[in-house]
Amino acid sequence: MTDRPTTLSRVSARRRPGRAARGVAAVLAAGAVLLSAGCGNEPAQQTTSVTLPASFPKDEVPLVDGTLIDAGERSQDGVTVYNVTVQAQPGGYDAAKKKLTDAGYLALGDGPEGASRSAQFSGKGYVVTVSSVDGGAVPNAVYYSVSKG
Numbered sequence: 195m196t197d198r199p200t201t202l203s204r205v206s207a208r209r210r211p212g213r214a215a216r217g218v219a220a221v222l223a224a225g226a227v228l229l230s231a232g233c234g235n236e237p238a239q240q241t242t243s244v245t246l247p248a249s250f251p252k253d254e255v256p257l258v259d260g261t262l263i264d265a266g267e268r269s270q271d272g273v274t275v276y277n278v279t280v281q282a283q284p285g286g287y288d289a290a291k292k293k294l295t296d297a298g299y300l301a302l303g304d305g306p307e308g309a310s311r312s313a314q315f316s317g318k319g320y321v322v323t324v325s326s327v328d329g330g331a332v333p334n335a336v337y338y339s340v341s342k343g
Contacts, residue, residue: 250276251340254318256297258282258290258336278338286336287311287326294322 246252247267260282267276282289291313295301299317312325323339 246278247276249274250278251318251320255320255322255338255340256293257338258286258293260286260334260336263332263335273341276338276340278340279332280336280338281332282334282336284334286334287324290324290326290336290338291315294324 244262244265246262246265249267250265257278258280260280262278263281264279265277267274269275280286280290291301291304294315294317297317299315299322302314302316302321304313305311309328310325311327312323315322315324319342321341325337325339326335327337
């Protein structure tokens with residue numbers, strides 16, 4: 195018996211990947227899995243819930259039905275402005291305007307029809323601007339800007 199490998203053993207050894215090659219393959223496979231996890235037609239799930247600021251006048255300013263996407267407030271020189279984004283159903287912009295007029299708000303003006311629409315309302319001591327952008331990043335989003343009038 196000899197210590198040298200036979201020809202068959204040498205050929206088999208050459209065809210088997212080494213540790214480095216197996217490691218590279220494993221890293222590439224893991225990367226492909228991670229990249230494919232971010233693909234697809236399904237929207238990403240939000241991991242945090244959004245709530246209205248505690249001081250938001252929710253009893254005085256009706257919001258369109260839908261999912262609250264963003265909400266915040268800013269105060270400067272005694273004036274507080276609330277910005278709220280709601281992902282509504284199709285037609286949410288018109289539904290938002292109707293909710294405000296049904297609650298007694300006076301329509302101050304409506305911008306021209308187009309990809310971006312906005313309207314302003316006054317009532318119950320507040321000025322409310324409602325807007326929407328067709329084809330925006332958030333489908334059917336309705337944006338509110340609310341300030342004390």
